[in-house]
Amino acid sequence: MSNTMRAIVQRVSQAAVEVDDAPVSRVERGLLVYLGVAPEDAEADLTYIAEKVRFLRIFPDEQGKLNLDVVQAEGEVLVVSAFTVQADARKGRRPSFDAAADPETARAIYQRTCDAISAHGATVKQGSFRAMMAVSSINDGPICVLLDSRRLF
Numbered sequence: 001m002s003n004t005m006r007a008i009v010q011r012v013s014q015a016a017v018e019v020d021d022a023p024v025s026r027v028e029r030g031l032l033v034y035l036g037v038a039p040e041d042a043e044a045d046l047t048y049i050a051e052k053v054r055f056l057r058i059f060p061d062e063q064g065k066l067n068l069d070v071v072q073a074e075g076e077v078l079v080v081s082a083f084t085v086q087a088d089a090r091k092g093r094r095p096s097f098d099a100a101a102d103p104e105t106a107r108a109i110y111q112r113t114c115d116a117i118s119a120h121g122a123t124v125k126q127g128s129f130r131a132m133m134a135v136s137s138i139n140d141g142p143i144c145v146l147l148d149s150r151r152l153f
Contacts, residue, residue: 003099004040005037005045005148006036006085007033007036008082008145008146009031009052009053009058009147010033010139010145011141011142012031012032012137012139013029014028015030015136015137016137017078017080018133018134019134025078025127026078026125029073029076029140030070030073031053032078032137033077034080034082034085035110036083036084036085036100037105037106038101039099045109045149046149047116049147050117050119051116054069054117054120055069056069056070058143070122076122076124077117077122078124079114079125079126080133084100107129110129
């Protein structure tokens with residue numbers, strides 16, 4: 001079984017990224033996405049994840065039903081590259097990160113995924129690739145959705 005691109009999508013009332021106590025990105029309402037890239041990820045994987053993130057209907061409409069996507073809800077998307085989303089903790093106590101793509105591959109696919117979400121009309125902000133980031137968020141719901149580009153879960 002090959003590894004796949006994964007994302008943890010959180011509906012937030014606000015989220016921010018800082019590096020060395022300096023602000024990098026911030027969204028007030030929208031989605032915080034932790035993106036984990038695998039070595040075999042290709043265009044189909046990033047297209048799937050980008051479209052799911054952009055069109056995921058997890059914002060309430062006037063009746064309180066989860067019928068709106070992030071753009072309809074007038075929100076923004078903050079995408080943070082997180083190789084730890086690829087962690088495998090099934091064996092032992094220390095997670096393995098062997099399923100994560102190397103940094104050069106991950107950076108390119110991360111950027112193309114952000115661009116693809118943006119191409120669908122969403123405002124996309126980014127973390128700082130390969131930096132030790134302080135990510136803060138207020139989860140709205142809480143609503144968290146796990147995505148896998150090959151639909152393994």
